[in-house]
Amino acid sequence: MAGNMFFSYGVYAVLIGMIIMTFFMKEVKLEYNKSLIVLVILYALIAILSALFNSQIILLLNGLVFLVMFVSTSVVSYSYFNNSIGKIVIYTFLLSQIPVILIPLLSGVETFPYSGIFENPNAFGIAAATLFAVILSILFSNIEETVFFKKKPSKIKMIAFIFITTLSFLLVIISSSRTSFLAGVVSIMVGLFCVFLLSIKYKRTINLIIKTVVSLPILYFLYLIINKFIPIQMYLQENTLSKFAKKSSNSLDGRGYVWEKTISEASIFGHGEGYFDGSIDLGAHNTFIYILGVYGWLATIVFTLFIFISMYYCIKFIFSNNNYKYLPILMMTTFLVLSIGENMFNRITMMMVFILIGLVANNSKVVVTS
Structure with a gap:
């Protein structure tokens, strides 16, 4: 919770400052995507209708916040920073989240599941999974340079990135959040598949296979060294895999009842903000639900x-020459997997997805003059 608030307030402050600055500029070129803007406006209008139907002003305000958040992050942010937005997102996230996640760890991990200063282990797992996606995107960029291009990062740099990526995944493991663990695993699989697609594009598939076969013993050796000092296997077994085993008979952990009841009672304009606490007495545990x-x-x-259209642009962006091409697809993947088991609305991951949509999707321009 603290991490979400810290990051959210920081982002809001920056975006409000940027919006205010536009009023003092003579000319601003705003870049946007027509299809996504139309859908966001339509969503806000439907939220307003839901507010009228349910007599809840909060739904109207939430719809407007959704619209303002998307325009501020996807349109305004990208119009200011253009292709540098990938680097800015990474540095902003790391500077805001690493202290919140790592500083409490300095006093040690006394209990499992671990939650740090977050409200519960799942909240910590969400932040850790998002951090893992960011670091993993940097690792895959370096792997791409190593496999496909003559300009190669140093071996020490690669080992360092692998070590840091492993440690970030360890944070996910100690949270014991099954949803966050799945988000990390799926992100790895998506990243590897993207590398494979690029090997076909660059006609370096055989080279990729050879280097993968050669690297596997090295990676296994590194894993043994890391596992000797940090018992990753033990943490994984005791905190995550055991949780899957214990709840194998009810893998959804009560979520199935919530989802089934919500779908059966769903209406055109919904039931309002107090539906889950009042009618079901459980949280939604799913963004779409x-x-x-x-x-x-x-x-x-x-x-x-x-989401589908945004995902299309994230996949298309993989074939660009941008240095941060893996970040949008991995962040969108993380958001979608986390959304299966948690309500990700207005959380850190969703805001980062909005910002990165500007990088991958904006293809129209309008000049605004004061």
Whole structure:
């Protein structure tokens, strides 16, 4: 919770400052994506209708916040920073989250699951999974340079990145959050698949296979060294895999009941903000189920279309020459997997996805003059 608030307030302060600055500029070129802007505006309008239908002003305010957040992050931020937005997102996130995540660890990990200063282990797992996606994107960029291009990073640099990536995944493990663990595993698989696709593009598939075969013993040796000093295997078995085993008969951990009831009771404009606490007495534990229960079918359909189109642009962006090409697809993947088991609305990961959508999707321009 503290990490989310810290990052959110920092982002809001920066974005508000940027919006204020636009009023003092004679000319601003705003870049945007027409399809996504239309969907976001439509979502906000549906939220307003849901507010009128349920007589809840909070739904109207949330719809407007959603619209302002997207325009501020995806349109305004990208219009200011353009292709540098990838680097800015990484540095901003690392500078804001690493102290929140790592400083409490200096006093040691006394209990498992670990939550640090966050409200619960799942919240810590979400922050750790997002951190892992950021670091993993940097690692894959270095792997791409090593396999496909003559300009190669040093071996020490590669080993350092592998070590840091492993440690960041260890943070996910000690949270014992199954959803966050799955998000990390799926992100690795998506990243590897992207590397494979690029090997086909650059016609270096055989070279990739050879270097993978050669690297596997080295990676295993590094794992043995790291595991000797940091018992990753033990943490994984005791904190995550054992949790899967204990709840194998009910892998959804009660979420299935919430989802089934929400779908069966869903209406066009939803049931309002107090639906889950009042009618079900449980949280939504799913971003799409949350929207369905609170705002209804129309908002859920529009939001799903928004995600599908955004994902398309993230996949397309993989084939660009941008140095941060892996960041959007891995962040979107993390957001989607986390959304299966947690309500990710207005969390850190969602805001980062919004910012990165500007990088991958904006293809139209408008000049605004004061």
